[in-house]
Amino acid sequence: MIIDAHHHYMPLKVYKDFADPSLPAKRVIDKNNDFTFNARLYQTDTHLRDMDFAGVDMAVLTLSQWNVGGAELCRRINDAVAEDLVKHGDRFLAAGCVPVNDPEAAVAEVEHMIKDLHFHGIALLTSQGPDINLSNRELMSPIYQKACELDVPIFLHPHLKPYGIELECTINRSIGRGFDTAKAALRIIYDVYPEFPEIKFVLPHFGGALLGLKGRINAFFEPRQDLGVPVPPEIQPLPKTPLEQEELGYKVAFEDLFDRFYFDGGGSGGWDPITRLAMMTVRHDRLFFGCDYPFEIHTGRDIKYYIDNVHRLDIPEEDKRGFLGENLARLLKLK
Template sequence: MARNDMALTGRIDVHHHVLPEFYKDVQRQAGIMGSAYQAFPEWTAEKSLALMDETGTATSILSFTSPGIFFGDVAQTRALARQFNDWLADLVARHPKRFGAFAFLPLPDVDAALAEIARVFDDLKLDGICLLTSVDERYIGHPDFWPVYEELNRRKAVVFIHPCYPPGTEARGWDIPRMLVDYPFETTRVATNLIFNGVTEKLPDIKFILSHAGGTLPMLAHRISLFDKKTKQQGNYPKGALHYISRFYYDTALSGHAAPLDALTAFVPPSQILFGTDYPYVSEDIAIAETKGFAAYGKFDAATRALIDRGNAEGLFPRLKEL
């Protein structure tokens, strides 16, 4: 792909991470010395911009990602949320046409999270919120965080759900990188948790984006729906699981192949699909190859592809229409 492809697609990448040195330092202090399967990747804003030009991407909505900012010290988490979100706001201010940002919240502190939501949207003017799939042994969708969901719903917020390490312990001898298997299942758990706990029914104005084409959710959607009238939570999702599954948004990160795209589009309309890369936690080569794989998928016509490349994201982030 050439640089001038950007003028043709104007893609908006909703799954694009940042990894400044200070975030690596925070993780090292917590005993984390690399990503899920390798050493920390090298990232700079300039590297992101170069990849964006290569893949025809006009704007990327940036986010910090796993392991997040809660390491057992709530006071530290509050301070890190402010530091990280201020840094994102500064980066977006320096590149307003190329970057947007999803803010972190200082969960599990609900009161602090509510205060940070106000600061993020009213003062920093960031584009949405990034929630990792679990924090402090609780999945997103847990009732303890209900006031946060209510406020996000009131603001009609865009909420990017990204997987993190599963809570609890692992079996002895299990040495498979978590991002290969666990991450897709963590996304599926949260999507189902949001449905079964009534978040998607009672608070329908939150616009949730699920990472990596929904993880394993497209493969399990039919199975989940078979038991709509048999679960103890059925009253929380009266329209049936497939209704709520089809209303989530899904990014295409690491899904540049016909098999995951076929599974996704079997249950999800094109209006709910967004372009994503997962850079820099995947290399430039993988991000470019996956973008080419997505572009080669033959079941999207030109109008549908334009929606997924840009139009659907413009609906979520109206300011991008003006760029």
């Protein structure tokens, strides 16, 4: 079974509120968002045609980019997605929108979409403006508590217009979002895992910039005192070399936290080198195939190209099967 862990869908009844469905793809930038309206977003027949061409059995639908729209919009999107899922329940799963700026409404929405709509996860942004990030206890802790209580994963997506990132020279789209995802991962390691050790996060886009910086992040890792890792005062403020990390136990402590993450393989259109890097730096049972359809990949041909490259990887066949679907099926408790 092949499952796409990073697949976007906006119901037509919502799409029409923001863009003319008859027009070509159009990028719209405002103070909160940088979103490209693409008619494929609502065309379920096109989704299924491209999935069938590439051999994809199921896809997890998310639209966390519109968490910024508030409680009413999140409810409209989730309910509309649920209506459409009834028609294609064997092909699509969903992780719903959550209005993070309103903790009470956020918890109510999580309850609604998991218990009433039978969604399989929560979709959150890596950040949402200067004051809303994953370290914000007041806003985020109620959502984390509910995710742990219901035992559902949180599918992250980079904010499309990260705070403080330039728009010129494609910096926002090509680099800024990957930086925002890597920042979110560090916030989880330092601020979320200590309070919610069992929480399950799926990082988008192979972790954004995270994998390329993993060695540097490890070098500057500051273990919590409760981890029982000694901190020699003479080198405490210095980065630690790989040998020092081994000797001090920093590497084991860091990897224990890092290995709690799951990663989806979207973000680069199926670019083979990043898939290989992920296989070198992440536990293979924590990796999921993902297309970022219909944005970064928007045709069945390119989905198939990605899958064909996975089959050519020099890794065990069981790891290929795990990446393409079995790992995610296990996380989502699919039969």
